[in-house]
Amino acid sequence: MNGNHSDNDSPLDREWHDNGIRQCKNVFYETYKKNPQNAAALLNDRNLTFPCLFIFMPQIKSLRLQSLLNLRNTTAAKIVNRILRGEEASDRNNNFTFWGNNAQSVLKWMIETGGLEDGLEDNDHDDYEEVLDISASVLINVYKDASILPAVTDMLFQRYKKGGNIHTLVWSVFSAHEPAVLHLIAERLRSPDRQEAELACNLLNIKIEGNRDLSAECQEKYEAFLQWIKENHLFLSFTDENLQFASNPVFCKVDLERKYIHKANSSHTGQVAAISESIEKKCLHDFAPLSREEKTTLADYSCKMYNQDVSRWGEWIQRPVDEQLKTCRAGLEGKK
Amino acid sequence: MIILSGLPFDISALVNEYPENSVERQLLHAMSEGAGRYAYDSLNQLKFELLLRKEIVNAARALYKSGLSFAVFHKSKANPEYWNRTGNGGFRLKQGAEPAAAIEDIFTNGRAYATECATAMVIVYYRALLDVFGKERFNELFPEIYLMNWRIEEPLLREVGTPQTAADVLLGDRGYFSNPDVNPETPQWVGENVIVLPDSLYYGHGIGIATADEIISSLNANRRTDATQSAHFLDSVGRPNFKRLSDVYHRSAARPGPLVWRPFPPPISARR
Numbered sequence: 001m002n003g004n005h006s007d008n009d010s011p012l013d014r015e016w017h018d019n020g021i022r023q024c025k026n027v028f029y030e031t032y033k034k035n036p037q038n039a040a041a042l043l044n045d046r047n048l049t050f051p052c053l054f055i056f057m058p059q060i061k062s063l064r065l066q067s068l069l070n071l072r073n074t075t076a077a078k079i080v081n082r083i084l085r086g087e088e089a090s091d092r093n094n095n096f097t098f099w100g101n102n103a104q105s106v107l108k109w110m111i112e113t114g115g116l117e118d119g120l121e122d123n124d125h126d127d128y129e130e131v132l133d134i135s136a137s138v139l140i141n142v143y144k145d146a147s148i149l150p151a152v153t154d155m156l157f158q159r160y161k162k163g164g165n166i167h168t169l170v171w172s173v174f175s176a177h178e179p180a181v182l183h184l185i186a187e188r189l190r191s192p193d194r195q196e197a198e199l200a201c202n203l204l205n206i207k208i209e210g211n212r213d214l215s216a217e218c219q220e221k222y223e224a225f226l227q228w229i230k231e232n233h234l235f236l237s238f239t240d241e242n243l244q245f246a247s248n249p250v251f252c253k254v255d256l257e258r259k260y261i262h263k264a265n266s267s268h269t270g271q272v273a274a275i276s277e278s279i280e281k282k283c284l285h286d287f288a289p290l291s292r293e294e295k296t297t298l299a300d301y302s303c304k305m306y307n308q309d310v311s312r313w314g315e316w317i318q319r320p321v322d323e324q325l326k327t328c329r330a331g332l333e334g335k336k
Numbered sequence: 337m338i339i340l341s342g343l344p345f346d347i348s349a350l351v352n353e354y355p356e357n358s359v360e361r362q363l364l365h366a367m368s369e370g371a372g373r374y375a376y377d378s379l380n381q382l383k384f385e386l387l388l389r390k391e392i393v394n395a396a397r398a399l400y401k402s403g404l405s406f407a408v409f410h411k412s413k414a415n416p417e418y419w420n421r422t423g424n425g426g427f428r429l430k431q432g433a434e435p436a437a438a439i440e441d442i443f444t445n446g447r448a449y450a451t452e453c454a455t456a457m458v459i460v461y462y463r464a465l466l467d468v469f470g471k472e473r474f475n476e477l478f479p480e481i482y483l484m485n486w487r488i489e490e491p492l493l494r495e496v497g498t499p500q501t502a503a504d505v506l507l508g509d510r511g512y513f514s515n516p517d518v519n520p521e522t523p524q525w526v527g528e529n530v531i532v533l534p535d536s537l538y539y540g541h542g543i544g545i546a547t548a549d550e551i552i553s554s555l556n557a558n559r560r561t562d563a564t565q566s567a568h569f570l571d572s573v574g575r576p577n578f579k580r581l582s583d584v585y586h587r588s589a590a591r592p593g594p595l596v597w598r599p600f601p602p603p604i605s606a607r608r
Binding site: 134 | 409423486497560
């Protein structure tokens with residue numbers, strides 16, 4: 001079960017945590033026998049968590065309590081039915097507009113109160129995880145709700161440590177195309193938990209040499225990664241690769257063309273263009289046939305020069321590409 | 337172009353060793369006339385790749401006919417006689433189960449199994465290797481099998497999980513149709529892993545044996561409402577390390593067979 005319990009727990013959550021699922025269900029059924037309205041009130045408690053509601057889904061149906069549920073619970077029940085049983089899914093292409101804006105807050109409640117839950121019975125476990133996976137996917141991709149990314153990232157790492165399936169969660173967090181996700185994952189590099197650090201390395205394509213203390217090495221990698229983001233955040237491009245495609249997908253890479261001409265990607269719309277459109281076109285035309293190594297070298301050099309002296313860079317970028325490569329190599333030689 | 341021991345290789349004699357329209361013949365023509373450079377240390381190495389690619393194609397067709405169901409990892413299932421279902425929806429070979437029999441069971445008892453498209457590709461590879469190496473050697477080489485997407489623990493197969501840009505797409509390659517605007521409610525259709533078959537067909541688990549257009553249509557039917565991009569075939573393919581597997585294969589062939597005691601005349605107890 002989720003370890004963080006407080007005095008604010010709903011009566012059903014408290015019963016579940018203190019005495020287990022079976023006893024919790026007994027208490028609920030006894031209440032129902034005396035007064036169905038009171039049983040529904042237990043479910044409608046404002047502090048009820050989603051996993052607790054999920055446990056009672058079969059009883060809600062068999063005891064015909066649907067009409068007594070509040071809007072939050074009614075919506076959550078519809079979402080669960082839609083995901084697990086395809087009910088009300090004839091309009092699947094309408095992506096949850098069926099529930100209007102209310103669905104967003106309910107989906108968020110489901111993730112925030114249930115993302116770290118691991119106390120469900122075995123036969124409910126797969127269904128429960130599937131509901132959370134799709135809920136996260138819809139929040140991120142339909143509602144474009146970036147505020148849920150920290151909770152989904154927590155859920156992803158927790159799931160991995162339990163040996164559960166993380167494919168959809170990984171796809172969801174990267175499909176947000178938010179550099180903030182890279183920071184959330186990079187923080188795990190400093191985790192004392194080895195599994196967390198390893199997963200962070202895998203997701204960020206960071207190689208660990210492994211011939212010395214892991215935490216010291218991860219701290220170094222963390223600092224290097226932050227430096228890398230700082231240098232490249234304007235030019236990052238999310239690839240849409242995923243774990244269904246490859247064992248070590250590259251989720252995010254630097255757009256070398258943009259870095260070379262210092263043109264920020266489309267999410268940084270406030271950035272002023274560094275050069276005119278005609279110069280940009282000529283630069284990219286000459287840049288295209290270069291080898292990957294030459295492109296990388298030139299893009300890195302261009303970025304550094306831009307940050308040091310914009311007007312010098314403005315002259316340099318208009319020189320022939322062969323000449324640029326020469327000055328770049330001479331610059332690199334001089335540094336050795 | 338095919339390069340053998342550093343020199344361009346003329347396929348005309350080798351082509352005649354294979355039947356008309358065979359996978360091997362088509363491969364030889366595609367490699368010889370294609371944009372890629374296919375270098376081999378020996379003729380045996382080249383022949384091994386042709387053999388394994390043919391068996392990959394056969395295994396893909398066989399898996400299509402097996403009755404294996406499509407399911408997301410949360411709903412995957414496997415025959416518990418041979419496999420343990422892991423917490424992430426993968427299948428791990430049971431201790432004491434025979435690897436060859438466990439792989440074969442997926443093909444003969446397909447209805448007892450359900451998984452996603454990537455794991456199906458890995459099953460295809462194992463079946464092809466079983467047909468190439470034979471049961472006994474297969475059991476020795478692959479005593480532990482884990483079927484779970486591209487999380488491949490087996491060093492001899494690791495490369496199939498890391499697609500690379502390829503000059504030519506060849507029969508038996510593992511390709512991928514990407515669906516970038518997939519419906520967020522059905523993320524399992526974010527793409528389709530396929531094995532490249534003859535006659536411009538592909539095998540993708542969940543869709544079946546189909547043309548590129550048919551696969552793209554199936555994926556496009558699972559896009560979000562405001563989709564702007566069509567599903568499309570990527571130019572990267574997954575290939576096993578044919579040379580390493582060839583080395584293992586030819587080492588197997590060269591080693592002496594097990595000593596079998598065949599008394600002559602037969603022992604008295606056997607004379608009935």
